[in-house]
Amino acid sequence: MGAYPSLSIGALSKATGTTVVTIRWYERVGVLPTPARTPGNYRAYGKAHLDRLSFIRRARDLGFSLDEVRDLLRLSDDKDQSCEAVDQVARQHLAEVTRKIADLKALRRELQDLIGQCRHGTFADCRIVQALSPRQSRR
Amino acid sequence: MGAYPSLSIGALSKATGTTVVTIRWYERVGVLPTPARTPGNYRAYGKAHLDRLSFIRRARDLGFSLDEVRDLLRLSDDKDQSCEAVDQVARQHLAEVTRKIADLKALRRELQDLIGQCRHGTFADCRIVQALSPRQSRR
């Protein structure tokens, strides 16, 4: 149960699967607090940084923007309040993801239609080229 | 059957639903050819530009990158060849879209799990915060 050993940026990088450059970037844009420095000016991270960075990575993997991550972190610093606000952020993000899926599905159907019509003839006959070109003919 | 009247950038903008700034951007990055100029240095577009810009917009709406659009345009300038290459670009893009949909669906499921577990208690009990924080506890 000694003092938690401090981590170099490289060690933190390996521990979280985040590149060194990205870690410095997170510090720069204020989602990861500035760590202590060694006499040689190397960053020295503690357990709190490891936890925080893990949180950030997980949220990013789930598609939250850095702004949303900032919100989530700020909310999680007010420990006493109910997590309704957090839930709200998550639900909003979920709605956005759902919308994106719908958009991509519509797009996929269009692409499939397009590709399905291609008969590999000469270019003038190509349905893909025809379908792409005249915007007004496709309501 | 007179000469096709030339369009100002604003007219082209309205005709294609593209902002004036974006049209100039397309010219700058080389997907839309530089138009003629009036004596007052205004851009004067012809029917070819209208067709080309419509093509670009439609392809962008379908999620093609500007690089892919460049490819499609270059391919469609070689009129004689079969449209196999075009088909290839489209199929590749379709595969990418399909992959994105799958990714987003996995992500949505995770978010739904997370949100479904929230019981709006105090923060310490919040499943969302817990689930976000410890990265190593989730396989």
Next chain:
DNA sequence: CTTGACCCTATAGCGGCTACAGGGTCCATA
């Protein structure tokens, strides 16, 4: 004392625009 792995800062670039700032042009009306 040198090698090589690691670390530092600062700056520029990616895609696909968007938003200024600071002007010029054109046409209708007074």
Next chain:
DNA sequence: TATGGACCCTGTAGCCGCTATAGGGTCAAG
């Protein structure tokens, strides 16, 4: 003829979330 307003011009900087490069400093092993 003057003026107002709609339109147009160029150039630069900003957005997001990094990534890449240049040009150094630090540290431990051999």
